[in-house]
Amino acid sequence: MNLQLSKSPIGLDGIAAAETVLSHVDGERGELIIAGERVADLVRHTGFEGVTARLWSGGTARPVGEAEVRAALGAARERAFARLPDLLGATRGLSIVDGFRAAIAGLRAEPGLPHEATIVGAFPVIAGALVQRPKGGNPVAPDPTVSHAADTLSMLLDRKPGMREVAALDAYLVTASDHGMNASTFTTRVVASTQADLFAAVTAGYCALTGPLHGGAPEPVLEMLDTIGSRERIRPWIDGALARGERLMGFGHRIYRVRDPRADVLKGAIERLASGGVDLPFAGEVEAYVREALRREKPDRPIDTNVEFYTAILLDALSIPRQAFTPVFAVARAAGWTAHAREQQRSGRLIRPSSAYIGPMPGPVAS
Numbered sequence: 001m002n003l004q005l006s007k008s009p010i011g012l013d014g015i016a017a018a019e020t021v022l023s024h025v026d027g028e029r030g031e032l033i034i035a036g037e038r039v040a041d042l043v044r045h046t047g048f049e050g051v052t053a054r055l056w057s058g059g060t061a062r063p064v065g066e067a068e069v070r071a072a073l074g075a076a077r078e079r080a081f082a083r084l085p086d087l088l089g090a091t092r093g094l095s096i097v098d099g100f101r102a103a104i105a106g107l108r109a110e111p112g113l114p115h116e117a118t119i120v121g122a123f124p125v126i127a128g129a130l131v132q133r134p135k136g137g138n139p140v141a142p143d144p145t146v147s148h149a150a151d152t153l154s155m156l157l158d159r160k161p162g163m164r165e166v167a168a169l170d171a172y173l174v175t176a177s178d179h180g181m182n183a184s185t186f187t188t189r190v191v192a193s194t195q196a197d198l199f200a201a202v203t204a205g206y207c208a209l210t211g212p213l214h215g216g217a218p219e220p221v222l223e224m225l226d227t228i229g230s231r232e233r234i235r236p237w238i239d240g241a242l243a244r245g246e247r248l249m250g251f252g253h254r255i256y257r258v259r260d261p262r263a264d265v266l267k268g269a270i271e272r273l274a275s276g277g278v279d280l281p282f283a284g285e286v287e288a289y290v291r292e293a294l295r296r297e298k299p300d301r302p303i304d305t306n307v308e309f310y311t312a313i314l315l316d317a318l319s320i321p322r323q324a325f326t327p328v329f330a331v332a333r334a335a336g337w338t339a340h341a342r343e344q345q346r347s348g349r350l351i352r353p354s355s356a357y358i359g360p361m362p363g364p365v366a367s
């Protein structure tokens, strides 16, 4: 057999699949730049509407202002609420993560609203309704006059959130809004590259997000912290998990060779939230020992804390049920997905990689 194998690394490591002005991940220096600014700076001086305006403006001839985004998202949340009976129709019997997938697949163009606003506005409305359902509660109506973060929290928690809670969720939404060519953004761009619409592209992106190697990790992070339970169990539990060949959730990244910068930003947001229910020192001890153990066990592969470790602790401190963590991640990442889908469509280029065929070949052509 004489097969010409592709020289590309399997898994597309290090391959640039698109040019983008939206975000850049520097894995060696541990930097995330979104629309030209470092993530920590963005969190300090803008909220979700601000970062969404920057993302939607990226590479376009008509920049979108923050006030415009705020008004469009408020209107979109109300439209989605009016359509909830339809959207939830396909979700009966499904978990929150799977119900969210089925509901967003039912989104469609709304007159007078850009598709990106329809999508980003609908996400917290759907997540909130799915969270209320198992409690037997009615979906909480959105309030278009408040920020996206404040309204997301009130629809998830069925109460008016405090200012510190809103600030913490807003910091999370900014931090998780975009992150280079991650698996869900790549998926979104592949679908958009066929000139399918934004609804199709973003639904596909969400499906990619749900896996535990990507956006499905925070719930297992909390399960790990719960199972460890006490300080004396940290070392034996982690040593045991590594000896069994298990992956420790909230650690490791394809691009970062140092600590994920988003972990520090979120740790700061948790400290400012100062919620009585959070045992941050315990989480810090677990983190420190996991890093030490991974350095010992995988000396050739720098593996450090990723965003999901402190995401889990932050969302838990905000009393968001852990089954809703992945949809809440999608609430944030929808800003990036929609911007990437538009950028890909504008490029006009179909994404179509090749594969390395290692199967059998037919015999010589019969003459």
Ligand code: ACO
Residues within 6 Å of the ligand: 182, 212, 213, 214, 215, 217, 246, 247, 248, 249, 250, 251, 252, 253, 254, 255, 298, 301, 303, 306, 307, 308
């Ligand atoms: N715990 C234990 N071992 C790990 C971990 C981890 N968290 N991460 C990587 N490793 C090990 C692998 O088992 C592998 O060991 P081996 O060579 O002996 O087989 C080695 O490190 C290299 O791993 P890769 O698979 O090459 O790393 P990759 O870049 O593909 O993985 C990933 C990145 C998927 C995030 C991985 O680190 C992982 O599974 N982490 C846990 C899940 C997680 O936290 N996911 C959220 C990621 S952040 C996000 O998507 C928002």
